[in-house]
Amino acid sequence: MPTRRQTLALSVAAGLAPSVVHAQTGQAWRPTRPIRLVVPFAPSGSNDIVSRLIAESAGQALGQPIVVENRAGAGSVIGAEYVARAAPDGYTVLINSSHSTVPAIVARVPYDAVNDFVGVAVAGFSPHVLVASPQLPARTARELVALLKANPGRYNLATAGTGSGVHVAAELFRSVAQAQVEVVHYRGGGPSVAALIAGEAQLGTPTMASSIGQIRGGGLRALAVLAEQRSPALPDVPSAPEAGLPGIIHEEFFPILAPAGTPAPVVAALGAAFRGAIQQNAAKVIEMAGVSPRAGYETSEQVMKLVREGIERYTAILSAAGVQPE
Template sequence: MVRPKARPARLARAPRSRTRETFSMPTRRQALALPFAAGLVPAAARAQAAPAWRPDRPIRLIVPFAPGGSNDIVGRIIADAASQKFGQPIVVENRAGAGSMIGAEAVARAAPDGYTLLINSSHSAVPAIVARMPYDTVKDFVGVAVAGFSPHVLVVNPQVPAKSVAELVALLKANPGRYNLATAGIGSSVHLGGELFRTGTQAQVEVVHYRGGGPSVAALAQGEAQLGTPTMASSLGQVRGGGLRALAVLAEQRSPALPDVPSAPEAGLPNLIHEEFFPILAPARTPAPVLAALGTGFRAAIQQSAPKLIELAGVAPRPGFETSDEVMALVRDGVERYGSVMRAAGVQPE
């Protein structure tokens, strides 16, 4: 008789608890990721705890023109407010010459540590007129902020017997080469405006280059030169005081700073729209935290200074340009726009 196999005794089950926990072994990918994630936690905590960059010594703001020009006026207005934001002096340093290229090159070659900056409304205009430059207008710089925008103004010395653009053009054509047109230097936005006026009206004038907007406006007021297209910031005081006669604001609309002066279309110059902008730039390779801190501080200073910029310089800040890339996009667009305008006018870089 074959006996059935004995069954193994059953183990007694533990009584079930009312709460049940589940646990699963990590996958191989999860197991490998655990040490890496653990290493990131202290780094992230350190990054969050790290204070924002702040300068511990004065910052130089290079103005590549002589004192008294638009960049000098705008730069000094903003420097006062920015000094309060950073707790360090912002020292405006005028390094004029070569249509802003001397000062701009100095900034391009400076240490990218946040302590040397540039303000230059002619930055995008220079490549349209100068063929060989000692720096790259775009690649050698990074954007900090944009101080504002302002149109140029067509002005004449009060002794010039012309009360309108039409009268001025007729006078110049009747006296070819007799009158001087003042610029703020080769490659400056003032030079560009003068070339646009010459090519647009076919007026024959002698172009005389000065070492900045201030000296060029002084020459106009003294009668050394008879006409020009200075920036509103550099010429506003002379126009209001009667030292210069404004024939047109080179913008689509009249300016609140000079409400009695006709716009370019009203004056018979519909294609002569010439507006400058004031980028504040740092050397390329400036560290991102430094650049971010500079941008935040200067944008706040510009906003605080807006009433003074409009009243004293005819420069109006605009919203936007919150990042370095947005500032440099404006610079690149300016380079392309000025270049295409000058090529269309038949002016080639020299």
């Protein structure tokens, strides 16, 4: 009998099947050297994990290795700018779940998040998780909010860097819960989770991918999945509404982008390869990263529409929280 995660993966695979057929019928463009998939964060964060789960399969479809390259710094700005300035030849692509949050929180972004890129694929979607250190005397989200209100400014909340999706989730939590907590920025999802485990920070809103192992192993206490429904990856963790936080819904998505000006046949070949890899590894991505692929992003235009809508949404969230671009 298939497990619940396997059933979900099979349904996802069915929705993505057309792209697999396209990938198997061949592409007009074939790379002649390895492709770099730039992750603009430190290793072990959500983008890094997802990238390493799909890179090998996508490379096999294209006939050349896809090498994951971490270029961390400035909440993904350094790596994203590197790709924006790269030659538009298909050999440098970006995966960045913070791509739509950066324009909402960074005043002088050195690239245009929409016009300097072209959409390739979307690796999936994943809710953030409200977590606490096991040493913190709060076993539920309601207890955590009460503790923070009783001790304003005493506790630290770790993020994956300024402009990251974790930062947006943190500001949303602070605004809706009206909790006075110090936000501390780290250089990626992995380092922020490590800070929580080490006790440097006491709570966080990490991505599921960067925290799921520690949650399952007991290194972190998950208080809520920041989604309308429970996640099949963490079925015992209450959803935000169940936890008493109905206004704190936040999920990240993983756009894969190439520099603007990349020829359409190259984008099509890359997109087919990545969509096929996402479908092929759907069960693994859900199990290991808590990231669920979705159909509906088969064209470059669909990917960029999602990016634009994300920028609008995150800008509204941060504006409502009183956060101005810096």
